[in-house]
Amino acid sequence: MQAPSFCETSxxxxxxxxxxxxxxxxxxxxxxxxxxxxxxADVASFLHAAGFxxxxxxxxxxxxxxxxxxxxTRSGExxxxxxxxxxxxxxxxxxxxxxxxxxxxxxxxxxxxSVHPExxxxxxxxxxxxxxGKLSTPPLEQVKAFWYQWFMATKRGEESVRQNGRAxxxxxWDNWSPPGWFDDELFDRVAKSxxxxxxxxxxxxxxxxxWGEADPDPRYAELARKQTEAQNIAVPTFLLHxxxxxxxxxxxxxxxxxxxxxxxxxxxxxxVGHFPTREAPEQVRxxxxxxxxxxxxxxxxxxxxx
Numbered sequence: 648m649q650a651p652s653f654c655e656t657s658x659x660x661x662x663x664x665x666x667x668x669x670x671x672x673x674x675x676x677x678x679x680x681x682x683x684x685x686x687x688a689d690v691a692s693f694l695h696a697a698g699f700x701x702x703x704x705x706x707x708x709x710x711x712x713x714x715x716x717x718x719x720t721r722s723g724e725x726x727x728x729x730x731x732x733x734x735x736x737x738x739x740x741x742x743x744x745x746x747x748x749x750x751x752x753x754x755x756x757x758x759x760x761s762v763h764p765e766x767x768x769x770x771x772x773x774x775x776x777x778x779x780g781k782l783s784t785p786p787l788e789q790v791k792a793f794w795y796q797w798f799m800a801t802k803r804g805e806e807s808v809r810q811n812g813r814a815x816x817x818x819x820w821d822n823w824s825p826p827g828w829f830d831d832e833l834f835d836r837v838a839k840s841x842x843x844x845x846x847x848x849x850x851x852x853x854x855x856x857x858w859g860e861a862d863p864d865p866r867y868a869e870l871a872r873k874q875t876e877a878q879n880i881a882v883p884t885f886l887l888h889x890x891x892x893x894x895x896x897x898x899x900x901x902x903x904x905x906x907x908x909x910x911x912x913x914x915x916x917x918x919v920g921h922f923p924t925r926e927a928p929e930q931v932r933x934x935x936x937x938x939x940x941x942x943x944x945x946x947x948x949x950x951x952x953x
Contacts, residue, residue: 648685648836649664649666651663651664651684651705651710651711652664652665653711654735654738654739655715655738656731656734656735656737656738657715657734658714658715658716658719658731658734659707659712659713659714659715659731659734660712660713660714660715661704661705661712661731661735661738662684662704662705662710662711662712663684663702663703663704663705663735664684664685664687664688664691664701664702664703665700665701665702665703666691666692666695666700666701667691667694667695667698667699667700667701668695668698668699668700669700670700671695671698671699671700671945672698672699672700672744672745672768672939672943672944672945673699673700673701673702673741673744673745674694674699674700674701674702674744674745674746674747674939674943675701675702675704675732675735675736675741675744675745675746675747676690676691676701676702676703676747676748676752677703677704677706677732677746677747677748677749677751677752677753677755677756678703678705678706678709678748678749678750678751678752679748679749679750679751679752679753679774680750680751680850680853681816681819681820681837681841681850682749682750682837682922682925683705683709683710683837683840684703684704684705684709684710684840685703685836685837686749686837686922686924686925687701687703687747687924689924689928689931689932690747690924690928690931690932690935691703693932693936694932694935694936694939697936697939697940697944698944698945699745699939699943699944702735702739702741702744704731704732704735705840706728706731706751706752706849707721707722707723707727707728707731707845707849708721708723708843708845708846708848708849708850709840709841709843709846709849710839710840710843711843712843713843713845714845720864720866721845721848721849721852722849722852722853722856722863722864722866722867723848723849723850723851723852723853723854723856724852724853724856724863724864724867724871725751725754725755725758725853725857725874726758726863726867726870726871726874727864727866727867728751728755729755729758729759729762729870729874730867730870732746732755732759733759733763733766736766742766743765743766743767743768744766744767744768745767745768745769745770745771745939745942745943746759746760746767746769746770746771747770747771747772747773747935747939748770748771748772748773749772749773749774749922749923749924750773750774750775750921751853752772752773753772753773753774753775754775756770756771756772757770757772757775757777757880758870758874760880760881760882760884761777761779761874761877761879761880762870762873762874762877764880764881764882767882768882768942768943769882769883769884769885769938769939769942769943770880770882770883770884770885771884771885771886771887771935771938771939772884772885772886772887773886773887773888773923773924773931774887774888774889774892774895774921774922774923775886775888775895775900776886776888776899776900776901776903776913777880777884777903777906778903778906779877779878779879779906780875780878781875782857782858788896789895789896789899792893792894792895792896793894795815795819795854796854796857796858797858799850799851799854799855800854800855800858800860805851808847808850808851809847812841812846812847812850813838813841816838816841817834817838819894820834820922822893822894823892823893823894823920823921823922824889824891824892824893824919824920824921824922824926825891825918825920828920828922828925828926829922829925833925878906879906879907879908880906880907880908880909880911881908881909882909883909883910883911883938883941883942884907884909884910884911884912885911885912885913885914885934885935885938886900886903886911886912886913886914887914887916887923887931887934887935888900888913888914888915888916889915889916889918889919889920889921889922889923889926889927890915890916890917890918890919891917891918891919891920892919892920892921893920893921894921895921897915900913901913912938914934916930916931
């Protein structure tokens with residue numbers, strides 16, 4: 648694997664992968680849970696050949712990304728990670744960029760697109776639709792699929808994550824997609840990112856705070872407020888969703904067109920589960936390449952609105 652580069656923000660030393668033409672239009676690639684920055688490897692190489700410069704950071708609590716201070720709250724709020732993304736872009740002098748996010752990364756991408764559209768050229772998300780406002784109690788089918796989130800709100804769930812994090816995440820990989828999409832070698836390689844000493848704290852806080860079972864970090868109160876109040880997204884947006892996603896069913900992302908003011912497209916991937924970049928990299932490459940060329944390519948940026 649390519650050795651990571653590093654940059655520092657006010658809170659983090661962020662490890663990230665980057666490649667592509669130095670002057671290429673920048674694309675920020677944000678991974679989800681339980682995964683890491685390498686999930687975009689096959690997609691990124693295609694984007695480099697198409698002229699884009701990609702930046703794939705490990706989120707807080709994953710892989711080589713570390714906190715600079717022991718006193719910083721190990722918040723797993725989406726608002727916290729969205730601020731991390733903005734701080735990361737600032738550290739690399741990326742004024743405007745395209746963002747592509749999967750799972751947690753999709754939530755981060757949607758927050759950036761809805762609250763800070765001036766920073767984005769366009770937004771692409773995978774495996775998750777966008778709904779404005781506060782999270783509501785999901786339908787019972789989704790409640791059943793989210794069992795692991797409710798489990799983590801309990802003491803026994805916390806023990807499972809802290810003591811058997813590898814087995815806990817392997818169970819999700821085994822059950823969120825049709826079988827046969829990965830082997831032991833791939834999982835073992837990615838699971839090393841879950842050995843970060845802050846991974847369990849960030850993971851537990853993220854799912855607990857999402858459903859009101861933990862206190863948010865006051866540092867991100869204003870951004871979280873803006874996130875909740877946002878009613879639409881004003882940058883071109885593209886969604887890829889696996890038809891066989893077993894944790895966030897594809898039908899959950901239907902009927903979202905009314906929330907997007909600058910164009911929206913949703914594409915389903917037949918036979919694909921929750922990890923499109925790993926399960927169907929060729930389909931993802933082609934779909935993302937077409938979208939990014941249209942809205943974030945060199946010509947589109949030069950000729951489009953500034």
